[in-house]
Amino acid sequence: MSEKLIVARGLTKTYGDFIAVDGIDFDVAKGESFGFLGPNGAGKSTTMRIIGATSVRTSGTLTILGKDPEVHGPQIRAHLGVVPQQDNLDNELTVSENIFIYGRYFGLSSSFINRKIPELLEFAQLEEKKDTKVEALSGGMKRRLTIARSLVSEPDILMLDEPTTGLDPQARHILWDRLFRLKEQGVTLLITTHYMDEAEQLCDRLIVMDKGKIMAEDSPAQLIKDYSTKEVLEVRFGSDRNQEMVDVLRPLADRIEVLPDRILLYATDGEQLLEQITAKGIHPNTSLVRRSSLEDVFLRLTGRSLVE
């Protein structure tokens, strides 16, 4: 890939004794869609705030568009569009007014912003709500408005912190579609998420984070290839019998993970493995064969699931 917009080396952030981000290295190239995948508390949001030049790193080096955020905070923020985890729209103002005032914070002229507003409203599918107070919007609409607002300054990098957390499935899909369009337009995206499907949908490349450290880094497909098998067989025997079945099943699968409610058996061919098991006279209550996902990668890397 081409020009590097973000370069981090040994990036560290501590709060007293607590190490939120523990010496991580990564690069983000122009036009790339880069993800931070990890459970809550992995250090993703802290990393985002440091990149967003609103939180100061404890040590390490970081350059964004060739500048150090500690020295050139406002200059760097002028290039960023930020969609925070918690919406921070002005509820008293209308949809259009929210975009307008936000544009003013970037020093944009009224005429520029007023030209931009219809375009952004269309993108966010909020044309009919333009004169509605934000208070009256649904969660999904607020999220889309926050994204539209962040685009008013035509940022070089768009940063989204848990963009779809708390949204219903339909609202999530609308949002993904919008983000995908931005990606097609060549906007560099930085996304944190604890949803593996979101990471798979939106990210070209991602780092898997846990406890402030990077566990792995690659494209979603390559991570699955490297850290998991092609398929997974999920079996359930009921909570009391799961544990006793593990020893019987272990020799049959490439790898085995025991979750509180089910057992995951990793194999190249899940159906074939299921046949093998039933041939041995073992009959799980339920069984399911699926393709490996980033959830399995995370489980492999940390021994824990993403959403706990």
Place this chain on the structure above:
Amino acid sequence: MMSANIRKVSRFGSFHVAEARIRNMLKWAGIILFAAVINPTLYLVSIGIGVGSLIDANNGVNGVSYLTFLAPALLASAAIQGSSDEVIFPVMDGFKWNRTFFGMRSTPLTARQISLGIFLAAMARAIVSIVIYWIVLYLFGALESDTAWLAMPAALLAGASMAAVMLALAAKIENENFFFTLVGRFIMIPMFLFSGTFYPLTQMPIFLQFFGWISPLWHATELGRYLTYDYPLSGLQLFTHLGVLSTMVAVGLFLSARVFAKRLEK
């Protein structure tokens, strides 16, 4: 790509924050204007004329009518109350209720510009309230001297001094319910009662006069009386009153910028 105008933000950022706040206030313009007219009218009729008739029958205060004596104190008090409200609520909103300050912080704006912008918007609101209040006082015939119009900037300075301090204080507060009780019952009301508002401070025993000395309302009221009727102040007194209020503005704004920066860094 990026079309932000960083030079413009670095110069005028706080005005853009104020602009957003004023847009917010305009949603309440009717109520704000109504309160600006009705408040002074109620006070002037009930205390100025009602209580005043008793006192004036007893030769007035400082050789002027009670209404004239009371007017500059009420003006300064309204400025202080209005400016404080206009920083406390937006600060609660910005850090906690809607978290709008965190949105601003993601733009080229700095913490200092955000805090200053809130302050400037409060001053814009205060100017409107003060001018209306002053007109009502004028219509009631409470203003005697030619320099009476200068009571407006004096009241604005009083409002600025309290607003700047409240800005820093409110930005530190995480639990607002306790804070509102504290400010209302233990700062605003005692200040209103013990700043020589309704009678000359010198009527009080000396240990209670102390409350007046540390009160911006007292300093502003003294200035206001000097400007609205021939109430004597020495050069030193004049300097002290202006000095105390100006220092509060400077220290308050300085601390606000620091507290904002710290809280927004999280």
